[in-house]
Amino acid sequence: MRVTRTTPRRRSPLGRRTLLAAAGAVLGLLGLTVTVPSTATAAPQAPASATSDNPELHWMGSTVAAHEGEGAPPAPGSASLAETVPGMDVSHYQGAIDWAGAYGAGARFVYMKATEGTTYQDPNFSANYTGSYNAGFIRGAYHFANPNSSSGTAQADFFAAHGGGWSADGKTLPPMLDIEYGSSSTCWGLSQAAMRTWVTDFVNEMHAKTGRWVTIYTTTDWWTQCTGNSGDYGANNPLFIARYASAPGTLPAGWGFYTFWQFADSGTFPGDQDVFNGPMSGLQNLANNT
Template sequence: MARHRTLARRRAGVLAAATAALTFAGTAPASAGAADPAGPPASAGAPGTAVPLEPAGPAGAPEAAAVPDVAALPDAAAVPETGWPLRRAAGLPRGHDVSSYQKRVDWAAARAKGARFVYIKATESTTYRNPSFSGQYSGARKAGLYRGAYHFALPDRSSGAEQAAYFVRHGGDWRADGRTLPPALDIEYNPYSAKHACYGLGTARMVRWIRSFSDEIKRETGRRPVIYTTAQWWKQCTGNSRAFSSSHALWIARHGTARPGALPGGWRYWTFWQYAVEGRLPGDQNLFNGSLSRLRVLARGR
């Protein structure tokens, strides 16, 4: 979500002129999860070019085949809808998300600064794998963080099921070890084309694409993916679909404000909030909407 943040900034003016709905300031694609292509490591080609890398993801099949989905996980600390000011976040678990642009993270230092969880970019479309994923993923675990993997979606490149299968093969698997967060789908403004913010898909097709991705993740891991998005993108590109709010945890991106704002698509609670693109932790800054015990429940799946 770091590399595409840069691309989003470059295109902000164009997008604003194209449509008032694309407000990248503050609430926008926080760094469009695709932290690497469009300028991955020097050895990589242009976006969409396969990058031959060593296997990146955790090995092995999921240890639990049918795990109940845990969505918003509201508890005494959970905040509904428009939320509260950021100054009240002191008691919530802090975390971050990273990609290959944070190649060598000092995980022990991150934990000492307050990190309790991290999401790490694993894949993009079906042609890119984060070359730093394996080391980042194992390093986070060794430091005692809850960690999960995320996939940056390019719905105009291939089907949701194909991208989900690629993600699972290269890091997006889930293990019932009590420390692995559910796989996450990063779906937001197209960082490669200002003209096609919704990847050329109408709202009905986009909803079907997301459903296809989610169903494949569920089939292969037993978990529904966390959905990372912005309120603006969700409203524009899915027609503010409510099809996922009862079964998928929401990771909302909204920057430069003291509140997460009104939530899209029928979600009553946010589970993660990406509130800043930089801060005390490497990469983007996030909060979990609950206690550490609820974060543990999310990781366990029950």
Template sequence: MKFSTTALVGSLAALASCIQAAPLVKRVSGTPGFDISGYQPNPNYSSAVANGAKFVIIKATEGTTFKSSSFSSQYNGATNAGLMRGAYHFAHPDSSSGSAQAKFFLANGGGWTNDGRSLPGTIDLESVSGSSTCYGLSRSALVSWIQDFGNTYKAATGRYPMIYTSSGWWNQCVASSAFAADYPLWVANYGVSSPKIPTGFTYYSFWQYADSGTYPGDQDTWNGSLDSLKTFARG
């Protein structure tokens, strides 16, 4: 996946220093799906569903100023295609508070409802091209920022958001934090048979394992059966 910047329509990105793409992408175990951004404005959902996809996660916002112009049509298209769907927010902890960014995300497609098809929103935490490592923040400052975002999101929806990250970025910038257990993990790790779990988490919920493949955008899997994914969606 490609890195995002504030001014660009970015997609979720695996950390370049931590993730290597495999030369050949094989479908991994679990329940298959994918994630997209403005780089895939008109995904072929019919083809994805025909090839077994069960869910899609779509970029909605970034910081407190960027709203994806393709999000609404992408989200509605996923709904019409029968896919389970969710939204993600590309975080900029160095630009504004976690609470401010959570509220912006919630106001622009990032909410969650218990309809059996909506996935909780995601905070995308990773290196940003051209920015300081770890957003220029200390571990304690990042922990506080993430909790500020998460607590604001939970107060509005009743559940914590997911965290998208890699073990390399997380272990360097956040390290072990007891609060991580409250947040479902969406881990990025390419070219491996099973993903490395960041410190503080005990297992992964979703795994992004390739930046291209059968489906549009990045290739993902839910760590379990379709029934368990439906249970997760209901909260």
């Protein structure tokens, strides 16, 4: 089912300058004038559908609801949340985050945007990475893939050099590849074979750079359309499945279980609402590469 989300959660409200300009138009009809003062550039507006190549408008799941719709999230205490650890994912759209407050509300892990393509770095990444660590979170960085702009190897190199590293400190999750719907075409203009090559190059280069197999964030629908539902990655790469519903549903080929699940794009914690599939000790094992 494909529906367009009419009220995206990250869409900024009308700014003061926009409201004054509208008022000026009305007063102009009455023969009056109004002066609109100059202001700083407004925050980027999130599109109603995934049609922009602007990396500031991309985050984990920024294209998912528009392509796949949204259902009711799992109820607290439901079977789909049994034996899971709550967490979240964020980017600069959340602004300054109250990390102590999110931890106090129960979140124990977070993934945060670090890079996109081979030029973009999320402006809040450093603050988020440090703030989450100091609050006690197990945290990790993710890269938003633009497979049509450069090779998987080149983007992996950029990611590894700008936040995508890993350290055996017990607090760092494996780096993650966020690969989802393209802005101009679902599969970024690549064939299924070319997309598999791109993902393989990214995965292998990150493993060579960090010693960790990256987590792969995607949806079953996108993965099926754009890789031919490849089963080549389940043996090594943890799966972060995106599905805004009461259960994670059918998983992509090759994965017998999910490691993380993004089940809603708003809720108790800042950003998207996620769970780790297992107890806290399992999350710690993943961080420690054991």
